[in-house]
Amino acid sequence: MSVDDLEKYEAEMELALYREYRDVLPMFTYVIETDKRFYLANGVKVDQHRDGSDTYFEVTLTDAWVWDMYRSARFVSNVRVLTFSDVNIEELKRSEVPDSPEGLERT
Numbered sequence: 001m002s003v004d005d006l007e008k009y010e011a012e013m014e015l016a017l018y019r020e021y022r023d024v025l026p027m028f029t030y031v032i033e034t035d036k037r038f039y040l041a042n043g044v045k046v047d048q049h050r051d052g053s054d055t056y057f058e059v060t061l062t063d064a065w066v067w068d069m070y071r072s073a074r075f076v077s078n079v080r081v082l083t084f085s086d087v088n089i090e091e092l093k094r095s096e097v098p099d100s101p102e103g104l105e106r107t
Contacts, residue, residue, distance in 0.1 A: 010069075017069045024065050029092060034059065035085035038067035044089055056084045 021040075028040035043062035048055060061079040068074065081087075 013069045017067065020074070021065075021067060025092075026094070028063075028065065030061075031088075031090045031092060032059065032061060033088040034081055034083050036083070037081070039079065040065040040067075041079070046087060046089070054084065056082060057087050058082055059087055 025040065028042055030039075030041045030044045032039040032041055032044060039061055041061040041064040043060075045060040047058045047060075049058060059079075059081040061081070062077065064076050064079050066074045066076060066079070
């Protein structure tokens with residue numbers, strides 16, 4: 001497989017993932033962005049923990065979809081994320097669900 005073939009394959013996979021995202025977005029209430037992944041979910045709980053001088057966040061998602069083109073199953077019942085970085089959570093209003101989101105083409 002040549003480099004061009006690999007790049008074409010990855011571009012096709014990313015386009016398919018974007019199309020899937022666009023199709024499933026109306027099914028979810030929250031958009032969650034961590035330092036490693038991008039999620040859609042219907043339930044979100046964030047707990048802040050302190051360990052000495054360190055602070056970390058435990059994010060629990062239910063009924064979720066994961067933006068990851070290398071996963072064979074992107075729909076998951078429960079997700080638990082531990083992170084020392086920022087967590088961005090946005091609640092979608094049904095009238096604000098975008099048709100073509102900008103800046104969300106992540107791998």
